[in-house]
Amino acid sequence: MKLKRRQILIGGMAAGITSTIGTEYLQRKAAYERQKKLEALVEKTPRDTDSLLEATFEADARKINQGKAIQASVKLTPPKIPYNRETSKLLILCSRIATEQYLKGKVDPDYDGSIKSLKNYSSKLDGYTQIASFKGNDVETEENIEVEVPTTAQSNSQDPVERDVNSAQNQVKKTVKEIVKLRQKVSVYIGFVLTSKTNNIIVFRGSQTRVEWINNLTAFQKDYTDPISGQHCGKIHLGFLDNYHEIIEPIPREIAKKLNPSVPCYISGHSLGAALATLAALDIALNVPQLRKQLQLYVYASPRVGDATFAKLHNKMIPNSYRVVNNADAFNLVPPTNTLGIYIHIGQEWSFLSQNGDLLPNHVVDTYRAAINRGIETKQ
Numbered sequence: 001m002k003l004k005r006r007q008i009l010i011g012g013m014a015a016g017i018t019s020t021i022g023t024e025y026l027q028r029k030a031a032y033e034r035q036k037k038l039e040a041l042v043e044k045t046p047r048d049t050d051s052l053l054e055a056t057f058e059a060d061a062r063k064i065n066q067g068k069a070i071q072a073s074v075k076l077t078p079p080k081i082p083y084n085r086e087t088s089k090l091l092i093l094c095s096r097i098a099t100e101q102y103l104k105g106k107v108d109p110d111y112d113g114s115i116k117s118l119k120n121y122s123s124k125l126d127g128y129t130q131i132a133s134f135k136g137n138d139v140e141t142e143e144n145i146e147v148e149v150p151t152t153a154q155s156n157s158q159d160p161v162e163r164d165v166n167s168a169q170n171q172v173k174k175t176v177k178e179i180v181k182l183r184q185k186v187s188v189y190i191g192f193v194l195t196s197k198t199n200n201i202i203v204f205r206g207s208q209t210r211v212e213w214i215n216n217l218t219a220f221q222k223d224y225t226d227p228i229s230g231q232h233c234g235k236i237h238l239g240f241l242d243n244y245h246e247i248i249e250p251i252p253r254e255i256a257k258k259l260n261p262s263v264p265c266y267i268s269g270h271s272l273g274a275a276l277a278t279l280a281a282l283d284i285a286l287n288v289p290q291l292r293k294q295l296q297l298y299v300y301a302s303p304r305v306g307d308a309t310f311a312k313l314h315n316k317m318i319p320n321s322y323r324v325v326n327n328a329d330a331f332n333l334v335p336p337t338n339t340l341g342i343y344i345h346i347g348q349e350w351s352f353l354s355q356n357g358d359l360l361p362n363h364v365v366d367t368y369r370a371a372i373n374r375g376i377e378t379k380q
Contacts, residue, residue: 067337074308074344076315081296083322083350085375087266091203091298092324092369095270096120098191098205099365101133105189113189128194132255134204135187136246190247191273193255199264200294202252202280206271206301206365221307221341228253229286234309235341240275244283252280253287261290267297270365271331274302274323278314278346285317297321297347300368303334304343311344323347324377328355328362350377 100118105111113133115121191204221235259265267284269277281297295318302323306314314321323345325332335343352371356362371377 070308070337070342071344074311076311076346077319079320079322079348081320083348083379085372085377087296088298088322088324088372088377090124091201091266091268092270092300092365092372093120093122093124094192094194094201094203094268095206095273095300096365096369098189098203098269098273101189101192102205113192115192125194127198128196128201130192131195131258132193132250134190134192134247134252135249136190136243137187137248187248190276191269193259195259197263199266200259202256202265202267202277204269204273204276204280206269206273226283226286231286231313232309233282233306233313234311235307236279236310237275237303237305237335237343240272240279240303240305243272244276244279247276253283256284256288256291259291261294263294264296265291265294267295268299270300270368271302271363274299275305278302278305281318281321282314292317295320298324299347300324300365301326301329301331301363302345302347303331304337304345306344307342308344311346314346321347323349324368324372325349325351326362326367326371327351327353329367330359331363349380351380352377 097115097118097120100120101113101115104118105113111117113130113135115125115130189205191202194201194203220238222238222241224233224236224241225231226233256265265284267277267281269275277297277299281295285292285295297318297320299322302325335341337343354362354367354371356367361367
């Protein structure tokens, strides 16, 4: 009987395997037949490779022309005040100093943000008084720390046996080590404000941290309405908007209220600082109206910040805006005009060409400073 039972089991297994193999074979055969039919259909279909290539090139041309058409469709008013190269030299110097201010604050916990102690400080700024330094939150990398955590076995049990066991456990192992991940935000310098008898300067530094670069490349847009003035500003790059809202002390518009409204106010920045300066200029124009006519925006290596509605409003509120670009710097081309939304450059373009062989050398503030000091930027 046992033998027969075993024969039946083995026979059943064999039948099952055979059935599975047979099913798989039929499925593969059916798939093969379908593939042969599709290949035969492709062979019968006439193919014109010249037409295919022409269609591909035409699609590329349409994309190029579409971007140009979008930019051209937004009629921005040129500045009423001419671009001033001497002012630009001073402002690109301030952008370099803002970067140094940030780095100094990262390594020296006692540093108070004063730019006079920095290596790149120039006597050209001796006539200015620094009245504020912008600070914001910077996300630090996670740090793993071992923490000794006392064990808390119950010592107040009414059961004498349980009390003895708990006591023994506490004697054998008084503490355990747990790994705690700490992620903290510390304040870092983002820029500064200078005043003088002849003008005011508000400057923001460029990208320095991994999080800032991630935000730079996050091209999603947010439909934004200024919470104070109630002005609808169009759609703005979410990463830049988040970075601007990270400025916690002082708020740019609040410090702007303290500035002399009878002299020019230059707002400037490089890279991420250019995007922050663009947003700050609009914020101040909307909420500090007494300063509006004095605002002039000088930005370097600036990405696109917002859509057509944003660009038109910005141009209306701050018509005296200038954008200096290195034609070898790819950062000026992001975000694309039409990918995750429409993006339009603001400001009158002044450009130069400095090819240094790689992405970062073409982008850094020193490349822009060298070109502007040589006076090689020209209006497009």
